[in-house]
Amino acid sequence: MDSREYLNYVLDKLQERIRKLDDAILHGQKEIENMHEYYWENYTEMDQYGYEDFDNQQALLGQVNANKEKLDLRRRFKKMLDSPFFGRVDFIYDGEEEAETFYIGIGNFSKESGRLPLVYDWRAPVSSLFYDYDKGEAYYDAPAGRMEGEVLSKWQYKIRGGKMIYAFESDVKIDDEVLKQELGSHGDVKLKNIIKTIQKEQNAIIRNTQDRILAIQGVAGSGKTSVALHRIAYLLYHDRENLKSSNVLVLSPNGVFSDYISHILPELGEENIREMSFDMFAYRELRDTVSDCEDRCDQIEKELLDEKYAESCRKKQSIDFVLQLNEFVLGLEDRLMRFSDLKYKGMTKSERQLTEMFYYRFPDIPLLERMQAVMDYVVDEYETLIGRDLGDDEIEIVRGKFMKMYRSTDLYVLYNWFLKEYGYETLPQVSYEKRFLKYEDVYPMLYLKYLLKSRRMDRNIRHLVIDEMQDYSYMQYLILDKMFSCKMTILGDKAQTMEEKTRDVLSFLPRVFGRGIRKINMNKSYRNTMEIASYANSISDVSDMELFERHGKPVEEQTFSDRKAALEAVLEKLRLEEFETAAVIEMTQERAKKSAAYLKERMEELGMDTENRFSVVDRDSTHFKKGLTVTTFYLAKGLEFDQVFAIYTTQDNTPLHRQARYICATRALHELYMYEVKASQD
Ligand SMILES: Nc1ncnc2c1ncn2[C@@H]1O[C@H](COP(=O)(O)OP(=O)(O)OP(=O)(O)O)[C@@H](O)[C@H]1O
Numbered sequence: 001m002d003s004r005e006y007l008n009y010v011l012d013k014l015q016e017r018i019r020k021l022d023d024a025i026l027h028g029q030k031e032i033e034n035m036h037e038y039y040w041e042n043y044t045e046m047d048q049y050g051y052e053d054f055d056n057q058q059a060l061l062g063q064v065n066a067n068k069e070k071l072d073l074r075r076r077f078k079k080m081l082d083s084p085f086f087g088r089v090d091f092i093y094d095g096e097e098e099a100e101t102f103y104i105g106i107g108n109f110s111k112e113s114g115r116l117p118l119v120y121d122w123r124a125p126v127s128s129l130f131y132d133y134d135k136g137e138a139y140y141d142a143p144a145g146r147m148e149g150e151v152l153s154k155w156q157y158k159i160r161g162g163k164m165i166y167a168f169e170s171d172v173k174i175d176d177e178v179l180k181q182e183l184g185s186h187g188d189v190k191l192k193n194i195i196k197t198i199q200k201e202q203n204a205i206i207r208n209t210q211d212r213i214l215a216i217q218g219v220a221g222s223g224k225t226s227v228a229l230h231r232i233a234y235l236l237y238h239d240r241e242n243l244k245s246s247n248v249l250v251l252s253p254n255g256v257f258s259d260y261i262s263h264i265l266p267e268l269g270e271e272n273i274r275e276m277s278f279d280m281f282a283y284r285e286l287r288d289t290v291s292d293c294e295d296r297c298d299q300i301e302k303e304l305l306d307e308k309y310a311e312s313c314r315k316k317q318s319i320d321f322v323l324q325l326n327e328f329v330l331g332l333e334d335r336l337m338r339f340s341d342l343k344y345k346g347m348t349k350s351e352r353q354l355t356e357m358f359y360y361r362f363p364d365i366p367l368l369e370r371m372q373a374v375m376d377y378v379v380d381e382y383e384t385l386i387g388r389d390l391g392d393d394e395i396e397i398v399r400g401k402f403m404k405m406y407r408s409t410d411l412y413v414l415y416n417w418f419l420k421e422y423g424y425e426t427l428p429q430v431s432y433e434k435r436f437l438k439y440e441d442v443y444p445m446l447y448l449k450y451l452l453k454s455r456r457m458d459r460n461i462r463h464l465v466i467d468e469m470q471d472y473s474y475m476q477y478l479i480l481d482k483m484f485s486c487k488m489t490i491l492g493d494k495a496q497t498m499e500e501k502t503r504d505v506l507s508f509l510p511r512v513f514g515r516g517i518r519k520i521n522m523n524k525s526y527r528n529t530m531e532i533a534s535y536a537n538s539i540s541d542v543s544d545m546e547l548f549e550r551h552g553k554p555v556e557e558q559t560f561s562d563r564k565a566a567l568e569a570v571l572e573k574l575r576l577e578e579f580e581t582a583a584v585i586e587m588t589q590e591r592a593k594k595s596a597a598y599l600k601e602r603m604e605e606l607g608m609d610t611e612n613r614f615s616v617v618d619r620d621s622t623h624f625k626k627g628l629t630v631t632t633f634y635l636a637k638g639l640e641f642d643q644v645f646a647i648y649t650t651q652d653n654t655p656l657h658r659q660a661r662y663i664c665a666t667r668a669l670h671e672l673y674m675y676e677v678k679a680s681q682d
Pocket residue numbers: 179182183191192194197198199202218219220221222223224225226227492493526527637638639640666
């Protein structure tokens with residue numbers, strides 16, 4: 001059967017299965033309704049122990065789940081009606097006479113459940129032949145062992161609306177053609193799935209299951225984020241027993257980024273995963289100590305204005321600072337405690353007895369939790385003696401007596417002791433409501449917290465993805481190591497560090513996570529045209545980057561006498577009819593705000609649709625929209641746009657500004673405009 005016939009055959013079978021599923025789902029829904037009805041009619045008469053009630057509930061739950069599975073399946077098959085497969089491999093197993101044909105698509109599909117697939121999921125073992133080999137000897141690893149043989153041919157297809165647009169036998173060159181088409185297209189607003197064109201080096205990362213921690217240093221646009229998400233989809237597919245979407249957490253830079261990537265997993269047939277920014281997590285963890293904290297955006301804005309500020313921040317995240325905190329906590333054992341005799345009704349313990357217990361019975365319990373352990377022990381002993389449990393009120397009184405033996409349990413106060421002792425400027429001594437923590441102190445305080453109290457690790461998380469790894473400090477990694485002992489995919493690009501110097505976290509990660517970490521480099525860039533990538537690299541002295549051969553317009557550099565003139569030029573060059581996305585990227589929030597106001601007004605004057613095709617992305621934004629986005633370089637990180645207009649002033653010439661320009665430039669897919677504003681005005 002040739003591939004067109006095969007397509008029709010698969011479409012036919014898909015329709016058939018969808019029809020069957022429709023019936024089964026309807027039947028299931030009726031069943032659920034009947035069960036509900038039965039329950040409400042009979043529940044007063046159900047046996048007094050609740051067994052029947054329980055059985056009914058279980059049966060209902062079972063039916064609901066079964067129906068949900070069918071609904072998911074139907075959704076997948078309906079999606080497959082549009083494009084059931086995109087690839088094919090003809091493979092002859094060693095020792096066999098005839099080749100077998102494997103069609104590859106977004107999900108598995110067979111005529112009936114349990115039958116051999118007509119289409120194989122791109123994550124199935126056999127599908128790796130498609131990504132890893134051209135014609136010739138090949139193998140894949142199946143659950144039963146290694147399957148060796150020869151790839152006789154490989155095909156690629158474009159199918160839309162169930163119609164074959166093209167089909168050709170592919171070799172390396174044509175592979176590149178397809179990739180070029182994919183990369184050259186505009187029409188996607190958010191990050192797209194890349195299953196049709198996953199490259200060999202990317203596939204190795206996606207299918208890596210043996211390493212506990214995978215750290216990927218990849219140049220801008222090399223597909224790190226895409227690969228990390230496809231890797232999660234792959235792991236979910238292969239380890240369904242142990243890994244559910246809810247077990248995966250992405251530490252992402254901000255809410256817009258989360259939205260930008262949010263559809264990929266659902267598109268690949270998986271449920272979405274949880275995401276969170278580390279700053280948000282830190283803020284939540286410190287909420288009972290301080291009433292508010294600065295975040296990374298505040299810090300970058302300050303660093304742009306004052307280079308010295310950056311220095312002080314860096315100092316407080318350094319290895320030396322960590323060592324000082326460790327040393328401080330060692331000394332704190334004595335300094336923090338003031339033991340005294342304890343007496344409550346018949347419960348008595350001398351100062352000496354309590355001291356001994358504190359130091360010798362529970363030495364491994366973190367300092368701020370140890371007194372509770374001593375108390376539990378003493379109370380337990382007393383309750384056995386009197387033959388009854390103490391009431392809640394009594395326990396509270398006893399707890400008060402024990403806790404008084406700490407000079408302070410307030411993390412804010414203890415951190416201040418540390419700052420004073422080691423010669424740093426201390427925090428103002430104010431009440432909780434007025435405690436506002438600068439960004440430079442957020443993670444040191446959190447680190448101190450975890451030295452003094454056991455960390456509350458989320459056991460439910462089995463895989464952690466850390467994107468933009470270069471933005472996390474040594475101290476932040478130590479905290480992450482204390483919180484999570486699960487598998488991790490860590491990815492980033494040292495050239496995109498948002499500081500004056502690039503930060504190569506791979507140099508210290510093994511020190512934090514131990515030897516179980518596997519480092520991988522991705523040097524080929526796919527996002528930008530060659531013109532844009534070469535321009536960007538010249539800003540940041542990046543030289544070890546391989547560029548994908550795709551050409552576009554030259555980068556336009558222009559200097560303007562004032563901001564208004566630059567923004568007018570943006571309006572002139574903006575081509576929202578042709579492109580889906582464009583961005584004006586500014587250095588600071590304040591400037592982004594002003595430019596956004598100007599642009600919005602002017603776009604309205606020009607009759608453009610600002611309601612649907614204009615948005616401002618600031619630190620509170622949670623959505624990424626099509627059209628023109630006005631934002632700052634630090635929020636644009638990780639995103640991409642068809643047209644990018646970077647706007648900066650002549651005075652923006654610190655190393656950090658240079659880094660910022662690099663980040664702006666690498667966001668552009670097709671066209672890049674670098675606009676310098678001459679005057680010192682903002
Ligand atoms: N194999 C591929 N096939 C098709 N497109 C790809 C492939 N690899 C990467 N791309 C595209 O390249 C662009 C960059 O991908 P992605 O955002 O994942 O890279 P990144 O390394 O995380 O980038 P950055 O660090 O610069 O934000 C995206 O448009 C993505 O779809």
